[in-house]
Amino acid sequence: MKIILANPRGFCAGVDRAVDIVDLCLKQFGAPIYVRKEIVHNQYVVQSFKERGVVFVSELGEVPDGARVVFSAHGISPSVRSDAEKRNLKTVDATCPLVTKVHLEVHRFVKQGYKIFLIGHQGHEEVEGTMGESPRDITLITSVEHAASIAMPTQDHYVYLTQTTLSVDETKEIIKTLKARFPNLVSPPTDDICYATQNRQDAVKTLAKQCDVVLVIGSQNSSNSQRLKEVAESLGAHSYLIDGPHELKLEWMAKASTVGITAGASAPEILVENVVNFLKTYHPSATVEKLSVTEETVHFPLPRELRQTVAG
Secondary structure, three states: OEEEEEEOOOOOHHHHHHHHHHHHHHHHHOOOEEEEOOOOOOHHHHHHHHOOOEEEEOOHHHOOOOOEEEEOOOOOOHHHHHHHHHOOOEEEEOOOHHHHHHHHHHHHHHHOOOEEEEEOOOOOHHHHHHHOOOHHHEEEEOOHHHHHHOOOOOOOOEEEEEOOOOOHHHHHHHHHHHHHHOOOOEOOOOOOOOHHHHHHHHHHHHHHOOOOEEEEEOOOOOHHHHHHHHHHHHOOOEEEEEOOHHHOOHHHHOOOOEEEEEEOOOOOHHHHHHHHHHHHHHOOOOEEEEEEOOOOOOOOOOOHHHHHHHHO
16 A cells, blocks of 8 residues: 655644644643634644643633633634623634634725625634624625525625635636626635645645545544545545544555545644554555645744743
């Protein structure tokens, strides 16, 4: 068996930053640290933090008054921030800067008189946070079919924005459909789908063409991980999304001579190592190769209050 590891894979700069924020809060302030929602969509990361005294909550009402709470990487609506201020919660914002960029675009375009089509997944935390910036001015578009059927006044001024973790190819089709129906539709200055999502999808496209089976390491609620699985499948590879080796089924690889492995942007590298070691247990002569499509050098600074902690 040949095992091919896609690069880039795993943690992106936004996830690195969010995980570092919770880690530094624990070291600086001690447990318990509260986190609204999952800090990132990965069960291993969440469980690891729970074992260190992090308490994950669905809503701020579960956080005691005056406690310290971290906002997840997916972003929050202004109402959540306002609620935290009213209750004197000590907040640390781990929102990915690329998500914050989309929030700022909402404000800019609404101020200019545009109505916004937000392309994304219903119920995803990032979408809920973005729509919360101006609910009356944003219409969620969830698919090509939705874009083709949505009933909106064609004379209004529209701009489209997107969730950062979508399928690049599917999003292009949705935009194409919207532009056909709304010829004056304006594009954002730069793509909202983040560099890491784009890079990982590009890598898995190359990977899938060389492999019988593609294993995507990530949690089921991870949007970018789900998209990697779909991309691999679209190119004819048998693809499976797993949280780790405990979810592997050997029959998946029974007829495979080449197995590709990638990881979603919220999956830590240790899970990749665990899966490789598991496969080599059953295939001791398996070789491991790396497939590098691009190198990533992006880094996001920590929030000011934690930068001071690290420096001091």
